[in-house]
């Protein structure tokens with residue numbers, strides 16, 4: 150059993166000075182119980198906490214570290230950029246290079262604007278869609294996460310709900326009323342909203358593969374149906390690929406599923422571990438952004454030279470080494486198949502989902518295809534499972550409703566250790 154003394158004492162001190170002791174809520178382990186680990190360092194597939202415990206990494210900074218930690222290519226790019234100063238607030242050559250690379254890699258993007266987080270990307274994209282269409286309303290899907298912008302913090306509620314109710318104090322009713330909720334994988338729920346709000350919908354935003362309510366795949370035809378509906382109604386279709394971009398394929402989920410959105414939001418991998426986001430899309434829409442267009446959006450540190458160096462290094466590495474995606478697919482499939490066999494051996498019938506290097510074990514025996522079906526999971530059991538995995542040296546995301554990310558540093562041997570730990574954990578909690 151690992152000892153967590155230093156993490157525990159750091160957490161108690163942290164709580165004096167930082168709300169909840171953390172700078173982002175999910176880090177607090179509230180959904181699984183216990184105190185969060187304070188991380189000291191990480192290399193490749195392993196992460197080390199302040200008590201010097203070693204873990205196999207399946208969080209990977211919630212996505213960005215797709216190559217594993219402390220990858221030499223990214224470290225080299227950053228070290229070379231540092232002596233030239235950390236920030237200028239002026240255009241740089243690297244920004245042009247990374248923009249051209251993103252346009253090359255992501256099918257739907259003709260022009261792109263860099264920002265500092267996924268949240269900024271989605272907020273800016275929606276403002277732009279509103280400015281461009283001259284319409285106000287937004288359709289989002291229950292269970293999809295688009296960062297913490299006011300318009301996106303709308304309760305899941307029942308699928309029949311047509312008017313948004315804010316699920317965070319501080320989001321005004323006025324803002325919430327412009328966000329309409331549909332059900333993932335249910336085109337009828339979207340059509341109904343479009344009908345009852347005829348001519349008022351500026352944009353539909355979704356995670357094309359949902360990764361913030363576990364991992365949920367779009368059903369056959371769902372993305373295509375959305376594309377068609379948006380074309381018919383002059384609605385801007387936004388794929389939030391902050392998680393899936395550069396992960397599921399070079400060109401993200403849109404490449405994989407062959408559906409072209411009008412706009413795309415990016416984050417996570419795009420910064421290689423630095424705080425970066427981006428939004429892009431059709432020229433015609435992007436040229437509505439200031440200073441060419443009337444929609445305002447800005448950022449003192451946007452396109453920061455260190456962040457761009459890291460981002461360019463990771464994206465060009467992924468672009469030039471397509472085999473990485475085959476490897477990621479193969480190793481993740483191996484883990485998922487291993488889990489499936491473990492479940493069979495133990496006579497359990499839980500649901501597994503996977504798309505490329507994203508996967509999720511839902512503690513429910515129902516098919517999971519939207520927020521409501523995901524919510525049938527036994528989160529208390531997940532908490533026990535999480536603890537058991539942690540004690541065996543596997544660092545999972547501390548919530549049932551997170552996708553797990555496999556990095557390229559996970560070898561077959563490490564995958565076997567994950568599968569063995571999964572068996573032990575499942576056995577222990579039943």
Ligand SMILES: *Cc1c(COP(=O)(O)O)cnc(C)c1O
Pocket residue numbers: 265266267268269271294295296297356360361389390391392416417426
């Ligand atoms: C993480 C995430 C965001 C928010 O990005 P931040 O960088 O945390 O602001 C937005 N959308 C999706 C799909 C995400 O996974």
